[in-house]
Amino acid sequence: MHRTIFSTPVVNTCLRAASRGFLRATGWRIEGELPPGAAKAVLIAAPHTSNWDLPYTLMVAFSLRLNIYWMGKASIFRFPFGPVMRWLGGIAVDRxxxxxxxxxxxxxxxxxxxxxxxxxxxxxxxxKTRHWKTGFYFIALEARVPIVLAYMDYHDKRSGLGPIFTPTGDVEADMAAIKRFYAPIRGKRADLFTSE
Structure with a gap:
């Protein structure tokens, strides 16, 4: 995987301190930590309802000392932003x-x-969408890595890492269990998120 802001030593240290300071000053609580056995993992990023999710996700990742890569639509990787987005951990997806x-x-x-x-x-x-894509699930299943239920609750100003979820292969039952975890969590635009 390509080098990112998370693997750039001095920058990473400075941004970790700045991120923690900003989140604390604005009333956000960071919860949890990367569970043992999840050094390689798929993190669900939900709810995803606003462009603000990216900067907050990056700040939370710095605060929790994560080494994240994230997927984004190909259009945000066009010139002149492409190199910056990749350095921020972005991977372009042509939908x-x-x-x-x-x-x-x-x-x-x-x-x-x-x-x-x-x-x-x-x-x-x-x-707004009622259907969750299952790509994250099959990536974890095929790579034999856990899924970590990461969240960002704008209503309660808390973000972090929830429990590990190990896919069983029963997609329908597993997706229902994952969605139950996210049911009480509210995105920046709560009207756009459903975990039904």
Whole structure:
């Protein structure tokens, strides 16, 4: 996986302190820590309802000493922002093409040297949707890594890492269990998020 802001030593240290200070000053609580056995993991990023989710996710990742990579629509990786987005841990996803993103992502996780967490928003969009995509689930299943239930609750101003979820292969039952965890959590635009 490519070098990111999270693996740039001096920058990482400075931004960790700045992130913690900003979050504390604005009333946010950071909860949890990366569970043992989740050095390589898929992190669900939910709810995803606003462009503000990215900067807050980055600050929380710095605060928790994570080494994240995140998926975003290809259009935000165009010039002149592409190099910056990749340095921030971004991986461009072309949603107009059918490609084997699940397999490629799983292989990248397996091959990664050291701890790496792949952040995937299950909704696949900031807009309202009733259907969660299952790519994150199959990436974790294929790479044989756990899913960490990460969250950002704008109403209660708390964000962090919840429990580990190990996929069983029963997609329907597993997705229902994951959605139950997210039911009480409210995104920046709560009207756009559903965990039904």
């Amino acid at each position: 107009s093409k059918t490609n084997n993103l699940v397999q490629a992502s799983a292989e990248a996780l397996v091959r990664a040297d050291g701890p790496v967490q792949l952040v995937v928003p299950p909704e696949g969009t900031r807009g």
